[in-house]
Amino acid sequence: MGAADGKFTYDVAIVGAGVVGAAIARELSTYELRTVVLEAGHDVGTGTSKANTAIRHTGFDAKPGSLEATLLKRAYPLLGDYAARAGIPLETPGALLVAWSPEQLARIDALRLQAKVNGCDDVHAVSAEALYAAEPKLGPGALGGLAVPGEGIVCPFTMPLAFATEAVINGVRLELDTAVESIEPDAGAYELVTSRGRVRARWVVNAAGLSSDLVDRMMGHERFTIHPRRGQLIVFDKLASPLVSSILLPVPTPVSKGVLIAPTVFGNVLLGPTAEDLDDRTGTQTTREGLDDLLAKGRTILPALVDEEVTATYAGLRAATEYADYQIHCDAAQRYVCVGGIRSTGLSAAMGIAAHVVDLLQDAGVVLRHAAGHREVRMRPVGESQQRPFRDNDAIASRPEYGEILCFCERVTRGEVLDALAGPLPARSTDGLRRRTRAGLGRCQGFYCSATISALLHDRREPPTAQSRDADDLVASQVPRNR
C-alpha cells in the first residue's frame, strides 16, 4: 500500500512492548499524541521483561555519571509512586551485599563511596555479626558487607501490563502479533512494514530489546550490536521464604552483578542469575551446567535453601552490547529515538527512561500538550503484601467467584481468572493468564489446576477483538479510538 493514499498517520510508533516500550507508551498517553505500539509477541512483556530477577535497583553500584545511573535515580521515586497508585506489587526489604573473601571485603568501602556518588546516602557498611543477626540462615564465611536499604522487589509481569493497559485505555493503539520487518521513509513520515501490514507514523521509537540493534539498522544506523547474555534462575517454594528476609547480593564484578538470592513479591525465593554470553537471541533454555552452578552458589550463600523444593526454573537474555551504558539516541532530523541495550536494569529504570524519552522528543521540537481526562489504572492485587481476593471477605461477598480457589498453590480464584480473560488487555493464553493472575505458577506447576484452567480458557476465549486479531488486516483497524 502506498503512502499517498490518505492512510492514517500516527504521531509516534513504538516498536516493542516490553517494560520499556510499554512505559514509554504510558508516558506518551498522557499527551495529545496519536501513538501506536507494534509488538511481535502474543502479549505485552513476553521478552526479557518476563524473565529476570525482578529487583528494583537503586543504582547504588551503577557507573557514576552514566546514563544508566542517571535514569535509575530518576526512575526510583517515579516507580515507587506509580506502583502505589496502580497497585503494582512492590516491596522494599533492602539488600545486604555480602563479602565472602578478604579481596571482596577490601572492595566494600569503594562500593560505599560509589553509592554515595550515585546519591544513595543510606548505604552503609555492616559487620559480619550484623549480617548474621539480620540473616541467621546465611552460610558460614561471610566477612562483612554493605546494607542497601533502598533495594526492593517488584512484579515484572504487572509492570508492563499496567503501563500498557493505561496506555490503551487512554487511546494508544496496541497491535500484538505484529513484527516490524522494515521501515521505509515516506514523505515526512515512515511506513513501518509489519507482519500484518503497513503502519504510517511520523516518529519511530525503537524499544525492541534484544532486536533493538536490528531495528536501529532498519533506520540506517550501525551503532551497536546486541550480544545476548543469558541469565538462568531458580525459583524456590514459598515454604523457603522464612529462610531469608532481605535481598542477598554478591560483590559485583565488572562483567556481572553476580548470583543473588532474593524474596519475590509472590512469596517465593529466587536464586540467580548466571551470566553466559551467547550468539543466539532466542537461547532462553536452561542448562544442566547453569542450574548446577546456581545450586553450588546457593549452597554457599544460604545452605538450607537448596534443600527446599524448586518451583520453577527459567532463563532470560540481557540485551548487552559492546558498550557498558544504555544505547539511547535521539536523531531529531530523522524523527527517531533509539532505546536499546537496556541490559540488566530495565525494570527499575523503565519509568526514568520513559521520562527521558519525553524530554528528548520535546527537545527535538515535538509539541507535547497534556491530554485532558487522563485515566489511571488500578491493577488487581497479585502480590503477597496486597489484599488478595481469597483472603478478602468483602470481595467474596460482592462476588462469590472470588471465594472459589482454582489454583490452589497460588490461591487464584475463579473471579480473578475471569477478570483476566476480560478487560482492555485480556489474557489470550495460559501464559498470559499466569502473568496476570499467578495461576499455574505455583509449586505443583498445574498438577491440580491446569486442566480446569485450560478448559476455562477454551470456553471463554472471546472471538478476536480489535486488540487481539490474528488476521492480516492491520489497515482496517487504523482508526484511532476516541480519546
Next chain:
Amino acid sequence: MTTPAHRAHWAGRVRQVDALIVGGGPAGLAASLMLRSAGVHVALIERERSLGGIPRHSRHTGYGLRDLHRVLSGPSYAAHYAALAEQAGVEIHLTTTATDWSAEGHLVTTSPSGRVQWAAKAVLLATGCRERPRSARLVPGDRPAGVLTTGTLQQLADLFHLPIGERAVVVGAEHVSFSAVHTLLTHGVAVAAMVTDQPASQSYTLLRALACGRHRLPLHVDTDVVAILGSERVRGVELEDRRSHARWSVPCDTVVFTGAWVPDYELARTSPVAMSGPHPRVDQWLRTARPGLFAAGNLVHAAEPADVCALGGRQAARSIVQYLTHGEWPERGVELVASDPFMWTHPSQLTSTLERPTRGRLLTRVRHFLGPGVIELVQSDRVLHAVRRPRLVPNRSISIALPASLRVDLTAGPVELRWRQAR
C-alpha cells in the same frame, strides 16, 4: 502465608465442630464415615467441586481391594465413598480450601460463601500428595507446552476431554507410569518410549501388560531425561544413558512426568508440628506433635494405593474418637528414622508399645534396587525387629508386619530403620 496485618481484623465467621477433616479423598472420606458411625459431628472440607480425590480422574480399575474387598475403577470408587459420606450425614463443604491457620491456631478456609475459622476439637489433615513436576526435577531445556504429570494428563483427558497430543514419552516406570500409558493409549496418543533412571521397570508384569495391551513400547532403563526440546510445543526429549553417557533424542509432542511424589504438606509445615522428611511426623495412631491434630493418607506416606489410605483414614478416626472421649495426648515417644537407602518411614514416631499402626504394618520406600538382605529396626544397638527380604524395589510400597508388641524403650533415643545387605 498470612501476614499479621491480614490477621488483625477477623471479618469472617467462626464455626465450632467436634472434628474437621481437610481433604475429601479416600483417607478423608473413610475417616468421616467412621467418625459419623461413632456419632461425632464432623465437617469435611474439599477444595474441588466434587468429592473423591485422585481416584475421580483415574479411570482404570484397581481400587478398593483392601478396604471394600472388591475391585472398582477410580471414578466408581470415588463415587461409592462420596455417596456413603452424604448418606452418613457428614457436613460436606465443597469448593472450600483450607488456606492457613489463624493466630488462635484455628484452620481458616475460603469458599464462595466467605472466610471461616474452624474452632474444631480435632483436625485431620488428609490432603494427599501430587507428582513432582518437571521444574522441581530441574530438567533443563526450553519451556514449551506439552509437559505434563499423570495427574494433569488424566484430568485433561478424562475430566475435561481436551486434546493431549500425538506422540508421548513417559518418564518413570512404576505403577503410576503405566496408569499414564493406559490413559495415553486409550486417548489415541502413541507412546514413543518410557524412560527410567532405574535399571529395570518397577511395576508388576501384569500391570504393564494391562496398560500396554498389544502395544510394544520401548523402555529405556538407566536413562535420564537431560533436556526438553521445543519452544512453543515439545519437539522431543534428549536422553542420556547413565552408564555410557551416550546421548540421543526421541521426537514427541508430549512428555509425562510420573511418580516422584510430594505430599501436600503446606498446612502441616505452616503449623507447629514436627516433620519427618517431607511428611508430618505421626505416631501409630496418626497423631502429630500438636494435640488434636491428626494426619492420614498420602500426606503421611506418599504414595500408597487408595485402599491403604482409606484404612489409614479409619485408623485416624478411631484415634480421634479416643481423643475426643478421653482428651489424652501421648507425651512420651521416640522418633522412628529412616536411614539410607530408606527414604522415609510410616509411622515416624512411636508413642506406645501397645498401639499398633494401620494394618499392623510399617511402610517405607527405598531409593534403588536392593537385595537380598535384612530390614532391621534398631534402638541403641538393640535390634527390635528384623525381616529378611529377597529384593527391594524402588518406587514401590514396602510394608513390614510388626510384632504385636515392639520392645521399644520410650525414654531412650530414636529407633532406626536400616538395611543390612546379605553377603
